[in-house]
Amino acid sequence: MGRVVFDHVTKRFGDVTAVDDLSLEVADREFLVLVGPSGCGKTTALRMLAGLEDPTSGDISIGERVVTEVAAIDRDIAMVFQSYALYPHMSVRRNIEFPLRSRKVPADERRRLVAEAAAALGLEALLDRKPAQLSGGQRQRVALARAIVRRPQVFLMDEPLSNLDAKLRVQTRAELVELQNRLETTVVYVTHDQVEAMTMADRIAVMDQGILQQVGEPQEVYARPANLFVARFIGNPPMNTVAGSVYWTNGTLGVQLPGGRVELGSAAGEAVRQRGRDDLVVGVRPEHAVLDPEGAVEAVVAVTEVLGHEQHVICRLADGSLFTVRQPNDASPPGTGVEVRIRIDPARVHAFDPQSGLRLDASTAAAPGDGADEAEPPPPADSEAAT
């Protein structure tokens, strides 16, 4: 069983807290992606799971076993490094064989397993080459083969795609997911690339400054970001976040933004009503806004990016902040400096508390009056929803 549990794990390097009270459960055969900007603690978390760093406090379990005190050698995990970390003096065959030889697997068994792993990654023709004679993509596959050859309980991957060129990265992404499905093992995958996280993960865990911000299925995290950090980090182009103030008109709750007013949907509206304060940050995904002469918010086009399959119209609001509108490619791109109006779908408006950054909506507003001073990850019930 490849279940992984982080139980209140903290790691400090001197004065720096790299990972702060991380509690996270990865289900058996789950593909979990730890995502966050550089320095957020995701790699440290992975290295603690591998046994390459010792937690300052807390426990880590793999399967049914608490491994906090178990040496890396004995943890039954395999890791793919960003640099691949192949043994440069060994042939591809020897590289793949190395974990088997270390564990004294008999020769004929070894030959069979190496052949299997090589076949799984299309390396049969390269077995006698040295790593220096391979391309980046081939090296990456050797590193994967070396990891899968002895069927560990858990695979750890530390930015395995970031040294590949863009095209190969997209292709390998799909191959990795396919491989994981075939092998039926648990994968903990670290990346700073939210696209990788969204496309590959069963669940993603977003980290920032050592703190776990949100865990959930990609679609869930995208649709209901727990706080401003997640809202801005997940999604490309990122969510527009604009400061505004609450107003009431004949029974409906709305938000005054620079350049116009937006209504709030029911869930967010309910939470804002219960909170009873005026200040607010509004979040709108670029695809939930359209340029419309009837729209409520005035803006000026700063630049239009035509991507081929869609367009990003980056507008400037009255206070100078930027607001991106995504539109289909058959729309005519507005010129720079043109005055436009933006219509925002009220049901898709996210509301956040400006002090804590926490999401305001009916389910998270269960404990009203809770101080605005804490920026904690969502309750564990939320994070363990998907298994």
Add this chain to the structure above:
Amino acid sequence: MTAVRTRKAQKRREALLGYALVAPALLVFGIFVFYPFAKNFKLAFYRDPLFGRGGAKYVGWDQINDVLTSGDFKHSLWTTVLFALMTVPAGIFLGMALAVAAHQRLRGIGIYRTIFASTVASSVAVASVIFGTLFNPNIGWLPWMGFNPKPPLLQNPDWALPSVALVSIWQSIGLSFIVMSAGLQAIPDEVMEAAQLDGARPWRRFWRVTVPLLSPTIFFAIVVGSIFAFQAFAQVDLLTKGGPLDRTNVLTYNIFTTLRERQDEGQAAVLSIALFGVTLLLTLFQMRILERRVHYAS
């Protein structure tokens, strides 16, 4: 046409300037290296008279033949080879062991690194005096500890050469440690971590990963260490003067006594050419044979 000509003229001017700048260095090398080197070959063909005065006589290849076939030369060469075999592998092994031990992120490890590297800062002469005192049968530390063979170590035909070798090994550890440490630093941490996660125990990691990746460094240390060993002189001069029974009479010391005590320039010249030749051949041999087993990172 004129453009071509001026460019040619400019090239000539640059060449002249180049020669002028090299000239001083060339002069110094000429006087202290090239001329003595060439003169040595000339001396080898002239035999000094056995007794008294009179100029040296041209004898062609006779003297070279005599010296190279003499038992004295063969004994010296064998002693030198023994000395190299005693010092080079041990120095490299100890330097590597200390480098591996010090290659950790531990508080205060820097102090140990400094201690391990420190012998490089002491001269061979200082090391020899220290060890000479330690070995001294009357006031030495070893006899005081109860290890006091008769005859004393440095006068003992069986122990003299190993004792001199011990001093050399001690002296060479510092450089060996520094070179090996640099080699270890060049091995990516991730490769060692991968080996760990691949289930390789420390011994296997050392032999299957560290040593192969360190092989260019080890090769360098073997070549340089061998050359140093073949040129060792001060420790012999200070500790044993080639004795007892010529057991420590290495080639360099033999050249020295031939010239200083027997005043035989011709024979000394032949011996020094022989030393040069042997060192050259050894290095070429190492480069041809050993280097095949070296893995250079891409």
